[in-house]
Amino acid sequence: MSAASTRCDQTAAWTALRVQLEKTGNEFDLRKAFKNRPERFDDFSQAAPHLFADLSKNLIDAPTEILLLELARQCGLERHRDAMFAGEHINSTENRAVMHFLLRNPPPAQKGRAQEATEKIADELSRVHETLAAMLAYAEQVRADDAITDIVNIGIGGSDLGPQMAVLALEEFRLPGKRLHFVSNVDGHELAGVLAQLKPENTLFLIASKTFTTTETMTNALSAKHWFGAQGGKDIARHFAALTTNVAAAGEFGISTTFGFWDWVGGRYSLWSVIGLPLAIAIGAQGFREFLAGAHAMDEHFRSTPLERNLPVRLGLLDVWYRNFHGFTSRCIAPYSSALRRLPAYLQQLEMESNGKRVGVDGQALPYATAPVLWGEPGTNGQHAYFQMLHQGTDVVPVEFVAVKKAGHSLPGHHGKLLANVLAQAQALMEGKSDAGGHKHFPGNRPSTFLLLEELTPASLGALIALQEHRVFVSGAIWGINSFDQWGVELGKVLARDIEARLATGDDTGLDGSTSGLLRKIISG
Incomplete structure (x- = not known):
């Protein structure tokens, strides 16, 4: 199935959006918009599973959003979404289904009424839960083994960015006495730095490679194996496990404990699979199930909520509006949570590996831009680095703030300052400040989105990640590209x-x- 029934630039809605931009978009002023309609916050904010989103500081009005929603319909977004959830092979260049959502589906027996898509792929769902149960049982075994104090995940790309980001984000829920390390770069300095902290008898290595052939991962894995033996380590089968589908290659390596996954799981969508084993060890089986449940709640929101109140749809369409109509070339992600410090790196792969494409599903070059450059750092660090450009630079860069209402620590005074800063930065970008001399002039009217989590928990993190997955799906479907x-x-x-x-x-x-x-x-020489 193609990503869209009609190419976006050939729809009536696309033409109407061009007219809309010429009529109001280039002169749209957020400050005037709030003054003219005090209810604007209510119009452009909404709750979604485990989080709240304020879109009101974006360069958009009701007529524009109506046209964007019409663009989604004319491009066949709903059909494409339903095809994914039905297990159709929407990854056309590899002739594969795209079913990472299945990894967080509850067993059918736990659902009051099994959804149609689940009925069609019931066998796959059964295998998912068999693998999940085995992986979580192993995670609990490792957690209960006091001799294992260090777990080293060796992987790269989706086999590193996802679990590393999530383990750091959920540090508050981590089991004491277990240190988790992540090695991805083929540069030996990274692995050497980790190995210097370890003792072989206390270490478990997780080799995460779907094919067990990834150059960087296998180079690091072989070096870890050599170190293990050179340091007097015994019983590779106890101290190494593999997250792979290539059981034979893992066996030749000396590994007997393996957990596999499926070709319909893309690397950047694999955190929910056995690739999430480091997270399961860190937060336990129950915590991991809550993580999956949070993502599933967002899946259901995306699958069944009308487009007008469907948060992934609204965000994805906003991305199209900025990239193709305003011509903004990048988007900044600014999590005001140190725990989420690896979220920008994770989202870089999700967005730019998915939608960094120059051809449509038919292989023909596209005449319009696709993925923006995604970048960022956690606040408040970013304020002392690149926020100068955001406020006074020549390029307009939409910013996506992520904040957490309740602190995950007990230190007095810190969280109030953090929240004050994130609110102030969003306000300053919009309002600006006049200065006749120029140097202290802030033009303002610079757009931002604000995502607010009540708490950073396994469930809310799962929902946040699934939200981002689906918004990338939306923009990719509108652009008519294969995001997978x-x-x-x-x-x-x-x-x-x-x-x-x-x-x-x-x-x-x-x-x-x-x-x-x-x-x-x-x-x-």
Whole structure:
């Protein structure tokens, strides 16, 4: 199934949005909008599972949002969403279903009325829960083993960014006495720094690679295995486990404990699968089930809520409005929570690996822009780094603030200051400040979205991540691209294997002049 029944720029709604922008968008002023309609906050804010969203500081009005919703309908968004939940092969270039949502579905017996999609993929759901039960049982076994004090997750991309982000975010819920480490970079400094803190008899290595062939992961895994033996470690089967579908390769490595997943789980959507084992060890089986439940609640919201009050839809359409009509090239994510400090890195992969595409599902080049650059740092650190540009720079960058209402610590005075800062930054971006001299002039009218969690819990984190997954789905569907492949990752990997061999031989035959020159520079004495 194609991502959209009609290409977005060929719809009547797209043309109408162009007219709308020419009529009001370029002169739209948030300050006037609030003055003219005091109810604007109510119009453009809403609750969703486990969080509240304020969209009122965005460059949008009711007629524009109506046109954007019509664009979604004309592009077949609802059909594409329903096809995903029905298990159809919407990943067309790899002929695969896209069913990461199934990883957080409760067993059918726990649902009052099984949804149609679950009926069609009941066998897959049964296998999901068999694997989940085995993985969580192992997590509890590790948690109960006092001899294991350090767990090292070796993976890269989705096998690293997701579990690392989530473990850090839910530090408050982590079992004391267990340290979790994450190694991803093939640069040996990272692994060496972790190994220097460890003792083999107290360490469990988790090798996370779907194929058990990922270059960076297997290089680190082999070095960890060598270190383990050199330091007197015994019983690899006890101290190594694999998160992989390649059971044979894991067995050749010496690993007997393996947990697999399915080809309909993309790497950047795999946190909900056995790739989440580090998180399950950190917060326990019950905590992990709450994490899944929070995501499932957002899945249900996305699947069944009318478009007008469907938060992933509203956010995804806002992304299209900014990228294609206002021409904004990036979006900043600013979590005002130190626990969420790896959220920007996680969302970078989710958004830019999913929607960083230049061709539609038919393989033809698109005449419009797709994914923006996503970047950010946690507040208040970002205020002392890049907020100068956000307030007074020449580019307008929409900002997405994430805040948590209740602190996860007991230190007095800190959380009030943190919340005051995030509210003030959103206010300052919108209101600005006049200065005739220019240097202290803040133009204001700079857009932002505000996501507020009551508390940072396994359930609310699950809902927040699922929200972001679905908003990326929405914008990708409107653009008519396949959000679930990542061919752009492959070319550099292929060339790296060739160049690695050349580094040993010095052969630069057939290389371009720059690569040849650099190769010779590197291998020269």
